[in-house]
Ligand SMILES: O=P(O)(O)OC[C@H]1O[C@](O)(COP(=O)(O)O)[C@@H](O)[C@@H]1O
Ligand SMILES: [Mg+2]
């Protein structure tokens with residue numbers, strides 16, 4: 163069991179050898195995400211005091227009004243990774259197309275691409291409710307020495323080499339995996355360092371929390387409606403407790419610690435659901451599976467879905483294994 167007082171920096175170096183491509187490049191990349199997270203955390207913590215809340219005045223490719231903090235976080239993560247010359251491409255919720263990052267020697271020597279949701283839970287920024295950042299990392303599939311292409315980004319989630327999130331909540335935590343379990347680090351703001359506070363995080367196989375925006379209930383598929391009724395039934399250890407923060411990162415984090423299920427199903431309003439496969443569902447699915455949980459679109463394992471577009475959406479069910487399997491059972495038995 164890793165030493166509990168270890169800093170994130172120490173943990174990254176110490177665990178580099180457990181990663182199959184131990185060139186140090188991925189370690190430097192995660193370190194740069196750590197740095198950008200601290201910079202963004204500084205702004206998030208004083209949202210309301212400084213001119214960082216409210217709409218930025220533009221809409222992103224998904225037609226959503228960009229919040230000032232969406233744009234700020236997007237800039238900080240992209241700048242930090244670009245300056246450190248460790249990625250060959252970045253895709254972001256806030257960028258229409260992927261960005262080619264060229265190594266200083268101008269011949270595309272870097273091996274990793276990053277997909278990022280710079281600020282998750284944007285609707286909660288102005289109301290002082292926890293928000294997050296989500297990242298997903300792949301090794302490029304196109305040859306080193308050539309510019310990245312869309313092919314490097316449209317990889318199945320089961321090809322991720324690392325994924326994680328930052329939650330800016332009652333404390334700020336960075337939680338990530340490189341395919342060898344999930345570890346959580348809490349920022350000590352006085353010292354400015356992340357410390358290993360949650361080693362080897364695991365989803366309880368069962369839980370009593372369900373997280374879904376019930377305001378969309380009438381639009382949900384029959385299987386989801388029936389599963390929600392099952393959660394609310396007076397039987398065995400039910401009814402479950404309904405908890406929905408409206409920030410995927412925060413709902414996921416709570417459910418991973420306490421046991422629970424998060425659902426953003428398709429609906430007549432959102433025929434493919436709302437969440438984005440590449441920089442929301444795939445990274446959370448990788449973390450869930452590495453923490454003994456499960457993630458699907460109700461039928462297919464999220465990480466086996468072949469992406470076709472950078473900003474595509476998928477229905478998302480994720481959390482404690484037995485709860486996700488129960489929801490899938492309701493979906494299978496109530497096909498419309
Ligand atoms: O308000 P709704 O429709 O329930 O959607 C909430 C969901 O949308 C999101 O805010 C989408 O993420 P962004 O804020 O990054 O766009 C999730 O974090 C959250 O779970
Ligand atoms: Mg998001």
Ligand SMILES: [Mg+2]
Nearest residue numbers: 255279281282
């Ligand atoms: Mg976002």
